[in-house]
Amino acid sequence: MQLEIYSLMAMKDQISVSLEAICDSYSSLLWDIEFYQCGCFEVYIAASPQNVSIFQRGRIVARSDDAQHFGIIESLQLETDAEKGDYLTVTGRFLACLLERRIIYPTITANGSYEDIVRKVLSRNVISAGIRNLPGFSMGTVFGDCWQKTARMQVSYDNILEWLYSLCKTIGGSANVRLDGNALKCDLFSGTDRSLFQDENPHIVFSDAYNNLLSFSYAADDAVQKNFAYVLGCGEGNARKRTTFCSGTEPTYLDRYEVYVDEQNTAQEEDVTDAEYLEILKSSGAEHLVQPKTASESAIAAFSTQYQYNKDYFVGDYVTVEQRRFGLLQPRIQLIGMVESFDQNGRSLTPTFKETE
Template identity: 30%
Template sequence: MLYICDENFKRLGIIGSFSYLLWRKRYSSYGEAELHVDVNAQNIELLQKGNILFRKDDNEAMYIYYRGFKEENTGVERLVIKCFSLVKWLDRRFLWGIYVYNDTPENIIRSMIRTECIAPSIPERRITQIKLAAAKGFGIPIQMQNSYGNVLEQTEALCNTYEIGIRSQFNGKELFYDLYEGINRTINQSENPRCILSKNFSNVLSRNYEEADNDFKNTVLVAGAGEGLERKRASIEQGSGLLRRELFVDARDLSDKKRVDEEEVPISDEEYTLLLKQRGLEKLLDHEEFLSFDCEMDVTKNNTKYGRDFYLGDIITIRDDRLRIIMNSRIVEADEVYQNATKSVFVKVGKSVPTLPEKVRKMVK
């Protein structure tokens, strides 16, 4: 059963039946949903763009951004609804100025959300529906500078770089953005119950494995403020010979000055080097070696269940004797699919090889 409310969280009604529902959650970004329902007056009225879908058994809520009508092969018409999780509301704001941060990634993200969405200096920029969950206090301080960046894009960059999860927790009345870290459930630790996904353990129905290093880089030279030989630079270097793969990053947008008490003062060389290295880390993330394992869980088995024995963001062990693979990696995406009165669960571990449209988007940034 799906509950519907408007963007101010006023309850509007329920959707009691549907022919298809995909509920996709991501660890370091916003989730998605797709819903197919009968074409009738009630569904057309409830499922308007901007309205919010939520479930009693899940704390993630989704807002509608697309409506369409589709005729199936059987001749039956369906109303098709597509949604994004409420985390994507962050896409509606950018950093209204130049910011220099020296704090943990968690606190930097919280500061961006608070300054640009919850309590901005311009009242019209405030998004009253958003609150922040309690801080967890994880991570170590980093140096970061950004000028006029999109809040969602900067949040995703930090979450991906430092393996942080972000979710929108909605209880039907209030919305809280929450930053968290998944739990280590691999075979290499003994603090938490272990989780192993494997056909050998009968908890996986099907799997797809892929790896690629065609765009892999492990060394980066970042050039910032200044001209010619006076230009400030920093590097992160790994490997030698053929194992060393180099990348150059033009970070001229990183200013070597900051505002203090309405005055512009120089940033120390030590601080600025850290800013350049932070930019380098973010760019190296776009050039990682890709290693991904997608699998369909067997929901009829009781030995390992998603949502009970492991969760989105947890680090688990994948074992496949036929492929000779044993890998410890994070659950980065989870799909729940409801169709024809059956439920399927698919989880994605690691980072998939990017599609051509994804590559193009990175190139134009």
């Protein structure tokens, strides 16, 4: 597997991308794909005048076997040592990090599908925003029912990258920016259910009984849970607009964990009815709900004959994990991150899982 290094030049509303070098002699590579946040990478390579000239900040690092994820170099660290040798550490994040350079300005009130809301935010701040444009940026493909659900919300001054991934966490989708020739495409998508809870797709089961679960740890904590929101909007005293929000059936008694959400600064515009304004407040309430904290760490077989990463399953998919020895079963758990590591010991996979409701 080779690394491809590209230069990235901006020319008004367009970009120019050209291949500068191909590298296959690095000491180690970490390729961290995340579902609910921007992924990152690290290249550790012997330092030489040639490598220092190749790996420059602002350049793009791509893998010859990955057409979806492209990193942009953000940090370089050069260390020289007479005994151990000279090494260069190259780090950065994937191209979605470019959205971190913009905020949502001015206030946007949006009503429609989540796909339409994202399109509106990106259009006004990134795509059709004059000098605020990200050159070559446009919407790509959209996949997943979660992006067709509807909402009404008001957003202003949020960092676009943080807002987008916060929205993703709320609806269970994800976003990725990829390089497509001389263009940057923002894709919206969702994971595929491959757990034992469904029969449409082949089941993916990681288990000590199948020798594809090398290690396993699990912890759960209810203390951080918030499942019922009281949301107060604009106005003063008893005249403040207010509503409540919960997901599904309203929790009661010991199962109820309440949170207060202050949306005093969310103004009700003249063309927004009271009912529509309450829907905006409900959307804010949804963002403040917190599921019970769980931690599940596992190491899975990188070269399993049963399932191959990025062929049989992908980051964002729902799978099944079990530790049969201790009788622990997570029948539907989401793979929200995967760190691929390449070094002198070969390739390893370190997944991150998140339990679903």
